[in-house]
Amino acid sequence: MAAKKILMITGDFTEDYETMVPFQTLLAVGHTVDAVCPGKKAGDTVPTAIHDFEGGQTYSEKPGHRFALTADFETTDPAAYDALVIPGGRAPEYLRLDQRVLDLVKHFFDANKPVAAICHGAQILAAADVLKGRQCSSYPACSPEVKLAGGTYADIAVTEAVTDGNLVTAPAWPAHPAWLGQFMKLLDA
Numbered sequence: 001m002a003a004k005k006i007l008m009i010t011g012d013f014t015e016d017y018e019t020m021v022p023f024q025t026l027l028a029v030g031h032t033v034d035a036v037c038p039g040k041k042a043g044d045t046v047p048t049a050i051h052d053f054e055g056g057q058t059y060s061e062k063p064g065h066r067f068a069l070t071a072d073f074e075t076t077d078p079a080a081y082d083a084l085v086i087p088g089g090r091a092p093e094y095l096r097l098d099q100r101v102l103d104l105v106k107h108f109f110d111a112n113k114p115v116a117a118i119c120h121g122a123q124i125l126a127a128a129d130v131l132k133g134r135q136c137s138s139y140p141a142c143s144p145e146v147k148l149a150g151g152t153y154a155d156i157a158v159t160e161a162v163t164d165g166n167l168v169t170a171p172a173w174p175a176h177p178a179w180l181g182q183f184m185k186l187l188d189a
Contacts, residue, residue, distance in 0.1 A: 009086055019087040036073040084104075
């Protein structure tokens with residue numbers, strides 16, 4: 001597998017597993033991953049949250065780790081990257097309000113580069129207006145946004161992922177093996 005340069009857009013209260021696991025996994029197989037957040041620079045950190053499924057009507061939330069960013073958001077050039085990762089958690093609800101985030105996301109779709117989004121990451125995809133005619137999974141609470149953005153919501157098991165062209169999506173972190181596996185196949189194509 002040829003090493004790729006991957007951009008990860010994340011933010012405060014990103015889901016811990018959905019940030020740390022793909023970041024570390026992609027590094028472990030030889031890729032370079034630059035993690036960025038609006039208003040922050042390399043070396044700054046974002047707090048993470050651990051979301052779990054404990055029998056409630058929605059997920060529970062506990063404090064996670066501090067995740068260190070590896071690049072400066074303001075100087076990020078999307079043309080320098082081969083692929084994009086968008087973790088879930090609470091960060092996407094405010095990141096989708098940042099026009100530069102949306103412009104970065106649109107670049108990857110316009111250039112048909114691989115994109116992996118999980119859980120609430122679909123909120124950013126919907127706001128970037130890149131879901132029309134696409135199949136997309138997400139945390140079920142985001143399914144109305146997927147549909148309102150013109151996408152087809154993929155109602156799949158929490159351990160599954162779906163690929164539609166250059167886009168790989170999944171409902172939540174239990175899908176990591178399927179989600180990352182499908183994403184890595186796109187990276188190899």
